[in-house]
Each structure stands twice: as C-alpha cells, then as structure tokens.
Amino acid sequence: MGDVIKLKPVRPCPICKKPSSQQYHPFCSARCADIDLNRWLSGSYVIPAEPVEDDVDDGPARPGQREDDED
Numbered sequence: 001m002g003d004v005i006k007l008k009p010v011r012p013c014p015i016c017k018k019p020s021s022q023q024y025h026p027f028c029s030a031r032c033a034d035i036d037l038n039r040w041l042s043g044s045y046v047i048p049a050e051p052v053e054d055d056v057d058d059g060p061a062r063p064g065q066r067e068d069d070e071d
C-alpha cells in the first residue's frame with residue numbers, strides 16, 4: 001500500500017506563479033496581494049456588472065411633485 005492522499009492542491013500565486021502561502025492566500029506574499037489590488041484599482045481586471053437591487057422608494061425628487069415656492 002502506498003496511497004498518498006494529496007491534501008489541498010497548492011495553487012500557484014496568480015501574480016508570480018510561486019506557491020501561494022496560506023497566510024496570503026491565494027498569493028504568496030503580501031507584496032503579490034498588493035500587486036493584485038493595484039491591478040484592480042488600475043482597471044486591469046474586468047469587473048462584471050452586477051445588477052444592483054435598489055428598492056429605495058423615498059427619493060427626494062418625485063415626478064409630479066416639485067417644490068416651487070420660489071415665486
């Protein structure tokens with residue numbers, strides 16, 4: 001018997017392809033996590049547009065109801 005059960009497969013760091021660390025998962029280090037964040041901020045990633053459910057019903061401007069007390 002020589003069954004080797006692999007535990008969690010180590011994913012490489014998406015930034016530098018090094019083995020990721022548990023602490024900075026899925027990155028290998030805080031630096032790579034930071035690089036990833038910067039990519040987000042610079043718009044390198046395509047952010048999918050999520051449908052925003054806004055059930056706000058009491059907006060300040062309602063159609064047909066304006067404050068016209070200036071005259």
Ligand SMILES: [Zn+2]
Nearest residue numbers: 013016028032
């Ligand atoms: Zn890395």
